[in-house]
Amino acid sequence: MFGRRIKGRLPRVPASIDDESVRDFDNLQKAKGKLYSDKKRHAEHSDIQEGDRVLVKRMKKDHKLQTDFAPEEFQVIHKKGSDTTVRSSLSGKEFRRNVTHLKKVPDSNDKTSDDKDDERVQNNEHQLMEENAQHSTTNAGSLPQTEDSRGKRKRREPVRYDDYVPYYVEEAIGGVVASGSTGYRQDIVMD
Template sequence: MGPLPNGEHLLVIVDYFSWYQEIKITRQITSADIIKMLTEIFSRLGNPATITADNGKQFCSAEFKQFCTARNIVLFHTIPYWPQQNGEVERQNRDILKRLKISQAEKGHWREGLEEFLVMCCTLPSTPHSVTGKSPAELFFKRQFRDKIPMIADINRQLENPDFRDRDQQKKQLGKEYTDKKRRAKECEIQPGDKVYLKNINKDNKLSLNYDPTPHTVEKNTGGDIEVRNDQTGQVLRRNIVHLKKVEGQWRILDNNKDEEISLEDKPSTSTGE
């Protein structure tokens, strides 16, 4: 569809069954450019069984026919000067053109208006198609897309395919155990309140220290996801446990009076006879 006032064209592709559509913006409409755009789409969605196109020279060229043959796609062409034969696409073109005119009248950016049109007409379950009663994306991908409005489907989706989810969880757990064993991973011994040093990720030179000598206090530990606070500046940082080194000489004792643990930075002195 085009050309638009800025010289660009829209390549509109509609799935006959679901009414799901893809739109590509291009300045060149040669067969090579069309093939490049279709290749990107088919790499995500797979090859269609058939393509029905108009009689534009880019669709009638030997290059485009060879592209369809190589992908086992049957190519049909509409009757010349009879666009009604490809009515689904023509209807979409009319709606798209209307949306572009609205964006121009409202002094908005037509690309953003086009994106809003696709979201509203193709993906949102709250705006089903008038013919099918479902959103095009739901019919095409066989799943319901999430809307910004909380839906009961969010709960139902968690209950779908329990066997698959259990198997997926089991495989992930086995993979984690194998990786932990290979890396000789140990249980996290760093607890909130501990003093740690942070690893220097970006060293200035070869003589730079492996760890920043500034002590940090551990604020939170969530499965190796550590939140620390710089003791000098108060800045809060987030690091993985592998980037931390516990300050040597820390001892944790139990204060019987307060019934809580106290962290000591220096090892308590001992002497003979005590």
């Protein structure tokens, strides 16, 4: 019973319990659960180190238009696990915060990732321009087809208007509407 000694009056031989396989299975299940929950929560390891400049999250906002992070920069002076001590660059006060409440301020020297992103965007734009140029040269001789692949419904007036002649139809057929006419077919006098 989970390694506990059962109290009883009957004498018995103590059994050696080898629970190593149970511990291994338990550790395996815990590791699987951790991987699954980390994946679902998009958990990542923090890359904040001692000496980094960070922004601290506001724990309480004064109004709804305030940003999530205070604009004041802090410097990380001590880090142990996720517990981080930061010092204000303006007032010199020290605060302890979890790394989830900190956001690293990108250094001005750290432009390598931005440069790579800019190069990727420029390459993609260049490729799109080339593809458009190729398509325009191949389709220059042929007219674009405006054929609709989907069928359309047949449009017609409702049945209730079958005996009614609209004004524009009366003029087209040259009929004269009698005075006090309602516009129905029997009121139209043909000349």
